[in-house]
Amino acid sequence: MKRTGPTNIHLRLLISYLKKKSRENGANIWRKVAEYLEKPTRNRVEVNIWKINKYTVNGDTVVVPGKVLGSGFLNHKVTVAAWSFSQKSKEKILKAGGNILTIDKLIEINPKGSNIKILV
Numbered sequence: 001m002k003r004t005g006p007t008n009i010h011l012r013l014l015i016s017y018l019k020k021k022s023r024e025n026g027a028n029i030w031r032k033v034a035e036y037l038e039k040p041t042r043n044r045v046e047v048n049i050w051k052i053n054k055y056t057v058n059g060d061t062v063v064v065p066g067k068v069l070g071s072g073f074l075n076h077k078v079t080v081a082a083w084s085f086s087q088k089s090k091e092k093i094l095k096a097g098g099n100i101l102t103i104d105k106l107i108e109i110n111p112k113g114s115n116i117k118i119l120v
Contacts, residue, residue: 005038011083014103021107029063029113033103036065036120037083045120047082049074049092052119061116063106074098081106 006012018034021027036045047064050072056062058076068080070088074096081101085093093100101109110116 006041011037014083017104018107021111025111025113027111027113029116029118030107032118033063033065036118044083047119048072049089052078052080055119056117061106061110062119063103063116064119065103066120068093079106 006015015034015037018030018037022030022034045064045066046069047066048069048071052062052064052068053072053074053076056076056078059078061079062081064080064082066082067084068082068086068089070086070092074092077097078093079099079101080093081103083103085100090100106116107113
């Protein structure tokens, strides 16, 4: 069976953009995020708020190559970039004083990918 990759055109464009920026900036982090996003939907990353709270400190920047879910609580400010967010997770991140970004906006802000954590 031939693997075709994601059928969502927006996801395909994001993956090609990540690979391009990885080559241009010499930032392997964007290549790794693209690899995670290329996985089948059933194997794609889903991260709950409690995991973001556990593995980050105040002021961290996190990229989630998948979906952020709303289980748990967040008690510090953190900037989160992801492919998608549940409504509850958005509310909890904003309530804690954090920021929500798309992955392509994060690349514009930090093209080298320095001081960014990937949560899987």
